[in-house]
Each structure stands twice: as C-alpha cells, then as structure tokens.
Amino acid sequence: MSEQTVREWHAAAEGGDLVLLDGFHALKHALRFGADVRVAVADDPGAVRALAAQLASDVEDDVARLVRAAELRTLLPRVHPTGVAALAVRPDAAEGRALLDRTPRTAPIVVLDNPRNLGNVGAVVRLAAGFGATGVVTRGDLDPWHPNVVRAGAGLHYATTVQSVSLETLPEGPVYALDPEGEDIRALALPDDALLAFGSERHGISPELRARADHLVSLPMRPQVSSYNLATSVAMALFHWGGPHPG
Ligand SMILES: C[S@@+](CC[C@H](N)C(=O)[O-])C[C@H]1O[C@@H](n2cnc3c(N)ncnc32)[C@H](O)[C@@H]1O
Structure with a gap:
C-alpha cells in the first residue's frame, strides 16, 4: 500500500x-x-x-x-x-437549485416529506435518475447525500438533482401528494411540472404539506392493506407519469 x-x-x-x-x-x-x-x-x-x-x-x-x-x-x-x-x-447547491427552478419543467420533481430510511431515499434517487425526473428534494433532517443514501442510490445522485428544501423553498409547481386516502391515480394524468410528494415511512404526508397539496392521489391497493413502501410508491407514480421522453 x-x-x-x-x-x-x-x-x-x-x-x-x-x-x-x-x-x-x-x-x-x-x-x-x-x-x-x-x-x-x-x-x-x-x-x-x-x-x-x-x-x-x-x-x-x-x-x-x-x-x-x-x-x-x-x-x-x-x-x-x-x-x-x-x-x-458534491455538486454545487446553487447550480442544482437553478436546474430545479428551470422552466418549462420537462419532468416531475419527487418530494420526500421527512423520510427516515436512508435505503429508501437512495432507492428513490435511483428511480428518479432512471425515469429522468428533474430531481429529488427532501424535507427534514436527513441528509440526502449521506454515504448510505449514495450507496443505496448506486452513485446516481450525479444523474439527477438531489437537495434538501424547506416548505418555504419548495420549487414551483402543482403539488400531487400521494396518500392512500386520495383520488385514484388512474383517473388523472400527472403533468411534467408536478411536484410528486410522498410522506414519511411512519407518519405519511405531514399536515403542512397536505395543506399545500393541489391534489391528493392514491395508488390502487386492496382493502386491509395499509400502505406500500415509500420507494415502491415513488416507482408506481413515476411509471404512471410516463418516464423519459423518447429521443
Ligand atoms: C409507508 S407509507 C406511509 C404509511 C403511513 N403509516 C401512513 O399513515 O400514511 C409512505 C408513503 O408512501 C406513499 N404511499 C404508500 N401507499 C400508498 C397508496 N396506496 N397510495 C398513495 N400513496 C401511498 C405515501 O406518500 C405515504 O406517505
């Protein structure tokens, strides 16, 4: 050595x-x-x-x-x-923010509302990179660039934009909050400028983000099943949005 x-x-x-x-x-x-x-x-x-x-x-x-x-x-x-x-x-925060704010937005931003599990956040970054989402923003005290998140994201943080935000600094765009109580996702199309918001593993969408939501949206689920895993829910919502534009 x-x-x-x-x-x-x-x-x-x-x-x-x-x-x-x-x-x-x-x-x-x-x-x-x-x-x-x-x-x-x-x-x-x-x-x-x-x-x-x-x-x-x-x-x-x-x-x-x-x-x-x-x-x-x-x-x-x-x-x-x-x-x-x-x-x-680590990428420059101001450059990342400019990418999140660029208009017109051609792909949604995933918002994670106080996530707790580092592996889940990494899996979401990997999904966002694969689907060509504009970025992943997190509310709360978890660092979305924590080494275990980067490990779970297989280094794909560099293929999208990943930042912490507060409610006050949430990027512009209609908020679609994913919640089992919402309207069936199959009844609506998710626009490219959407903020797709997901709740924490334990508590779901917070009251303050719920109050900001323009739409409350649910994923189809059999009765008696309480909820899906956070990262799987992001996968379904991004798939419903449609994925990267061809070409
Ligand atoms: C593990 S779940 C949270 C469960 C939490 N105990 C609750 O009461 O909502 C994490 C997040 O995944 C999303 N999610 C899970 N199942 C869903 C469903 N059937 N419809 C819409 N969103 C769902 C929601 O955003 C939820 O806040």
Whole structure:
C-alpha cells in the first residue's frame, strides 16, 4: 500500500464537501454522469479494472487512471464487496437549485416529506435518475447525500438533482401528494411540472404539506392493506407519469 495514496485519501476526506462513493457501481455511475472524482482506492486495482472492462467499458480508462492500491479496511468502517471506494465533489447547491427552478419543467420533481430510511431515499434517487425526473428534494433532517443514501442510490445522485428544501423553498409547481386516502391515480394524468410528494415511512404526508397539496392521489391497493413502501410508491407514480421522453 502506498503511503502517499493513504495520505491523499485522508487529505481529501478531511478537506471539504466530498461524497463517499462506496463500491464499483457508485464509482461507475458517478464517472458516467460527470462527477469530479478526486481519489479512488482499491485493495486490488487490477480486479477493479477487470470489472470496468467487463461491466462499463465507457469508463474503463477513467477507472484505470484513478484507482490506486490501498488497504480499504484501514480507511473505511465497512468495505464494499467490490473492494473499491472513491471520493467525489458534491455538486454545487446553487447550480442544482437553478436546474430545479428551470422552466418549462420537462419532468416531475419527487418530494420526500421527512423520510427516515436512508435505503429508501437512495432507492428513490435511483428511480428518479432512471425515469429522468428533474430531481429529488427532501424535507427534514436527513441528509440526502449521506454515504448510505449514495450507496443505496448506486452513485446516481450525479444523474439527477438531489437537495434538501424547506416548505418555504419548495420549487414551483402543482403539488400531487400521494396518500392512500386520495383520488385514484388512474383517473388523472400527472403533468411534467408536478411536484410528486410522498410522506414519511411512519407518519405519511405531514399536515403542512397536505395543506399545500393541489391534489391528493392514491395508488390502487386492496382493502386491509395499509400502505406500500415509500420507494415502491415513488416507482408506481413515476411509471404512471410516463418516464423519459423518447429521443
Ligand atoms: C409507508 S407509507 C406511509 C404509511 C403511513 N403509516 C401512513 O399513515 O400514511 C409512505 C408513503 O408512501 C406513499 N404511499 C404508500 N401507499 C400508498 C397508496 N396506496 N397510495 C398513495 N400513496 C401511498 C405515501 O406518500 C405515504 O406517505
């Protein structure tokens, strides 16, 4: 293991607003969507290069250039099965906000109202990236860029816009609040400029967001089933919206 690589890792980790990319898929997606990766380390750089050749030839050269040998368990509390980790620059908040505010909006923004589960939030970011949503905004104290959220999102934070907001700074647009008590989603079309709002895992949509909602919308569900999982609900709503525009 090179002492210099370890020093670079610690200097980067302590030096600023960097995001931990934990595992090969997070690194691959971050590179693919333009992240500024400062340092990448692996127990076995050759194995990671082979993985890139096999799974992501488009970023193979970047991976080969970036990844250095280091004993990951001395740098991280937990080592991803793919044996690679990296640090990348967190996108500029003002630039992200400008993307959220850009008009006309061509795809909805997902609003998570005080989510609690880091894995759920990562899964939602991954969905938003896949469907080409404009972004994911969260209310509450959970950091949507927490390392476990980025891990669950497979690095796809770099493929959409992810930010915290308050009720006062919610982007413009009609609010469609998803709630089992609402009107059947099949009876309406979701517009491209919609804010699709989802409640917390425990308490559902908060009274203050409910008061802001233009529509209360439900997903079809058999009687006696209380609710769906948060991320699955986002998947159904985005699918109902329609997904990325062709071309
Ligand atoms: C796990 S659920 C919350 C359950 C919570 N105990 C409640 O009382 O609403 C998380 C979020 O997923 C969405 N959701 C789950 N099932 C839904 C359904 N059948 N229709 C609409 N939204 C749903 C809602 O936004 C809900 O706030």
